[in-house]
Amino acid sequence: MPELAEVEYYRRQWLPALGETVSRTHIRPSARVFRNTAPDRIPAAVEGHDFREALAHGKQMLFRFGDDAWLLIRLGMAGKLERGDPAMVPAKHDHLVLFTAKHALAFNDYRMFGSTTLVESAKLPDFWRNLPPMPHEPGFTRDHVGTFLRRRAKAPVKAVLLIQERFPGIGNWMADEVLWRARIHPAYPAGRILGRKLSDLHRSLREVTEDALRVIAPDWSDPPDDWLFNHRWRDGGTCPATGKPLRRETIGGRTTCYSPAHQKWPPGLRRASMDGGT
DNA sequence: CCCCATGTTCGACA
DNA sequence: GTGTCGAACATGGG
Structure with a gap:
């Protein structure tokens, strides 16, 4: 489902847990969404650390835990972020769930075209600092x-x-x-x-x-x-x-x-294969 | 069984 | 280098 606006919606699902400490994690290490990372490292990197930042840019999100753990999440075609209560029991496609005293934060993706990557860095990762402007930002001229x-x-x-x-x-x-x-x-x-x-x-x-x-x-x-x-x-x-x-x-x-009537093919150039349709 | 799906990547080929 | 096409990934809905 996710394009820029839906991604922003999903980022906000995790937002109420900002400042809370991750006490426990649930992970399905064999899930394809971990193909770009070492899933075994995630629990130790986030447990005991506070959820500090939640960023979104285009179709990707970056969440910070403690001083030097970041989770990059891309939702692919069918990924979602959901927020539940701490008693929530992870379902089949909840590949990553972070528990705090008040919330459960889940990354769910049944098609597994999405992915998540652990970045261990004390500062904002370089690739994030160099992202191109989004269409509603000033540099997008x-x-x-x-x-x-x-x-x-x-x-x-x-x-x-x-x-x-x-x-x-x-x-x-x-x-x-x-x-x-x-x-x-x-x-x-x-x-x-x-x-x-x-x-x-x-x-x-x-x-x-x-x-x-x-x-x-x-x-x-x-x-x-x-x-x-x-x-x-x-x-x-x-x-x-x-x-x-x-x-x-x-x-x-x-x-x-x-809409062929609304988006007309301009005169003076033929379409390559199909007919123009006005 | 068939086809389709708000995504990305890779290989083959003109 | 450009551009196009199809396949692959994995699952569910119509």
Whole structure:
């Protein structure tokens, strides 16, 4: 489920336990989510230490315990963070659970595309300090977007928006929402988005990110019906802007939903394989 | 049984 | 180097 806004929601699930001491851990060391780390080290690294920081950036989270233990968590396709009471009994897919006097903090992921990594460091890990700006942050400028689109000039813009090194936190549904709001065809070559269209795309990235955070992060509210979101997977879904039918296609390897009437293919360039559709 | 899924990575190939 | 495609990972839902 998790893109930037859902990740922020999950980070907040663990937040009430900040300042509490980890007294006990439950771990399923054979779970694939530990493939990048040594799970045996986790209990000793966090038990007896206080839960000190909870950070989120794009699709990843970083939690600090005591002076020098950090847990990096990526949720993959189906991962979740949950908070229960200390008597909570770990279920089948609760691969990591941290117990304090008042809470149980669980990392649950039945598909195990997610992962967690123990980082033992007295300071914020370097890779975290060097992360690219998220779309709602000040460094995320129009030029920042334009430069990257030119570097991937021939790729469909939809595929480019999914690249985390430049668009941290943008996933499949947010990318579709962004393009729909900016009225850009998802298969259009990234390098041909210039001038006013580039401004539209940049603005849409900021707005969708800010709106998604506002709506989803506090309590996982449903987005309003004037977003593409509520219409995108329903068979026979219609565009909230035009009332015309939505279309689903695989673009950049992912199922993509767009509104052909709203996101027209600009004149002057033919689509590579499929017909343009206006 | 079939297909699909809000993700990432890797190898093969043009 | 660019870009595309399919497979793999593991599980559940329709």
